[in-house]
Amino acid sequence: NAGVTQTPKFQVLKTGQSMTLQCAQDMNHEYMSWYRQDPGMGLRLIHYSVGAGITDQGEVPNGYNVSRSTTEDFPLRLLSAAPSQTSVYFCASSYSIPEYNEQFFGPGTRLTVL
Amino acid sequence: KQEVTQIPAALSVPEGENLVLNCSFTDSAIYNLQWFRQDPGKGLTSLLLIQSSQREQTSGRLNASLDKSSGRSTLYIAASQPGDSATYLCAVSFLGNNNDMRFGAGTRLTVKP
Numbered sequence: 001n002a003g004v005t006q007t008p009k010f011q012v013l014k015t016g017q018s019m020t021l022q023c024a025q026d027m028n029h030e031y032m033s034w035y036r037q038d039p040g041m042g043l044r045l046i047h048y049s050v051g052a053g054i055t056d057q058g059e060v061p062n063g064y065n066v067s068r069s070t071t072e073d074f075p076l077r078l079l080s081a082a083p084s085q086t087s088v089y090f091c092a093s094s095y096s097i098p099e100y101n102e103q104f105f106g107p108g109t110r111l112t113v114l
Numbered sequence: 115k116q117e118v119t120q121i122p123a124a125l126s127v128p129e130g131e132n133l134v135l136n137c138s139f140t141d142s143a144i145y146n147l148q149w150f151r152q153d154p155g156k157g158l159t160s161l162l163l164i165q166s167s168q169r170e171q172t173s174g175r176l177n178a179s180l181d182k183s184s185g186r187s188t189l190y191i192a193a194s195q196p197g198d199s200a201t202y203l204c205a206v207s208f209l210g211n212n213n214d215m216r217f218g219a220g221t222r223l224t225v226k227p
Binding site for chain 2: 058108
């Protein structure tokens, strides 16, 4: 199993550009989520999904969109990039909601917005 | 506000020493608490998961304890090795928090040979 994979590993954007961060898992996990990690702060939840076709907002959802058309994939879209979105983004998955199961994390995407 | 705090932010110890990392949280109503390890430039690796009904979990040289009433958890690492050098993150699932795990900022551990 590849586990949780993310692409790209690094990305530089200009303010106002849009892009999609890809996330896929091959463990048949129902729950998937996106976090951002900023220096000196813990990870913060952006959006999550409890299954295909179901998504919801986390702590910091503004400026991001998600969709979940399949169990395997959970892309994160930046609609109009801003310097405040410079961060490292992590995708995670678990068998069900994380209250009862450990989460598995991808290697991260380091995003810089100029 | 439901918050998770880890102190110290950084810790340096000589190889072979036993050490304790601390995590505190502001609300005792939790589902569980997890400890993760993060190597530089990498994702997070789950180390231990403690359910709210449990007091501790052990895996190899690692032992994590949970005291909900005081809002504290500790991660004990026995006989530390240079390979243990990493950032250790504590994350708490609070009741009624809509699937949102709250993370501490982490403790960066360096084990010197």
